[in-house]
Amino acid sequence: MIPSFVRAFALVAAAAAPAAASAHVTLPPGGASAGDSYAAAFRVGHACSGAHSTTGITVRVPEGFSVQKAEPRPGWTLTTAPGSVSWRADSARSALPAAERAEFVVQGTLTAKPGTLWFKVLQSCDVGSADWAEVPAAATDKPAYPAVRLDVLPPGVAAVEVRDPWVRFAVKGQSGTGAFMTLTAPSGARLTGASTPVAGRAEVHEMKMEGDVMRMRPVAGGLELPPRQAVELKSGGYHLMLTELKKALVAGETVPLTLEFVDRAGRTGVLRLDVPVRAGAAGDGDAASAAHRH
Ligand SMILES: [Cu+2]
Numbered sequence: 001m002i003p004s005f006v007r008a009f010a011l012v013a014a015a016a017a018p019a020a021a022s023a024h025v026t027l028p029p030g031g032a033s034a035g036d037s038y039a040a041a042f043r044v045g046h047a048c049s050g051a052h053s054t055t056g057i058t059v060r061v062p063e064g065f066s067v068q069k070a071e072p073r074p075g076w077t078l079t080t081a082p083g084s085v086s087w088r089a090d091s092a093r094s095a096l097p098a099a100e101r102a103e104f105v106v107q108g109t110l111t112a113k114p115g116t117l118w119f120k121v122l123q124s125c126d127v128g129s130a131d132w133a134e135v136p137a138a139a140t141d142k143p144a145y146p147a148v149r150l151d152v153l154p155p156g157v158a159a160v161e162v163r164d165p166w167v168r169f170a171v172k173g174q175s176g177t178g179a180f181m182t183l184t185a186p187s188g189a190r191l192t193g194a195s196t197p198v199a200g201r202a203e204v205h206e207m208k209m210e211g212d213v214m215r216m217r218p219v220a221g222g223l224e225l226p227p228r229q230a231v232e233l234k235s236g237g238y239h240l241m242l243t244e245l246k247k248a249l250v251a252g253e254t255v256p257l258t259l260e261f262v263d264r265a266g267r268t269g270v271l272r273l274d275v276p277v278r279a280g281a282a283g284d285g286d287a288a289s290a291a292h293r294h
Helices: 004-019 286-290
Strands: 037-044 053-060 065-070 076-081 084-089 102-110 115-125 129-132 148-153 161-168 176-184 189-195 199-210 213-218 223-225 231-233 239-245 254-263 268-278
Touching: 037 053, 037 065, 037 115, 053 102, 065 076, 065 084, 161 254, 189 199, 223 231
Parallel strands: 161 268
Antiparallel strands: 037 102, 053 084, 053 115, 065 102, 076 084, 115 129, 115 148, 161 176, 176 231, 176 239, 189 223, 189 254, 199 213, 199 239, 254 268
16 A cells, blocks of 8 residues: 555656746656665756856755766866856857756655755856755746755655556457556666556557567566656557556546556655546547457
């Protein structure tokens, strides 16, 4: 059984994730496990307003994160001081052009206490600067220059971002269907299983050509999610196979779905989601139901 506080935390974390606008300085969504070592990869997506390039980044490290080391960046000078890490471009040539994205990575260890950490990041540019340092007072607040948020998750909650999950509809009597989504594990993980009250079985499948025949089979050992790399579960590729369906799945309803993961340290964690049922594009999931034979 999953304690109810874990469930509540997971839902809050999932709801808050889309607020991280891609244009700001961000960490990969999905959070990190309390007490874990963590590579904080700050993504800088554009220069300051009206500027052509980013020339410096200074991260003010909150309590709750102990820095071990920062990754150097060629052509930039790295300076670490108590409570901060900064990179400064050695010349205009090595500055980060406005149209390019880059990651500035700080390795460290996280507090054992679950909660939210805010990293304040000063971005210096060829013209002006931007201080990403505003901590929203409420979840609905959208400050112009938000500090960088990191969700520190309690044991049992997987540090994985789930984007655009959906389940393909199923008519009454249909035995199986597919569930699709994009998963990103900031620190790496494996998707090892799933469960839902609407199906007797839920398995991670892959599709593979065997001779001329496209076949699907359970992924042995689970699906690898490399750190900070989005892995797509989609028709014709990896997917979650729901079989022994207990009812029709109607477009527009939502179904509970629990995803099970193992992190790099071997610890298990789950995410509990409510996933919409959709008709899907033509062909989505057809293969999943038609070709599925065990
Ligand atoms: Cu399948």
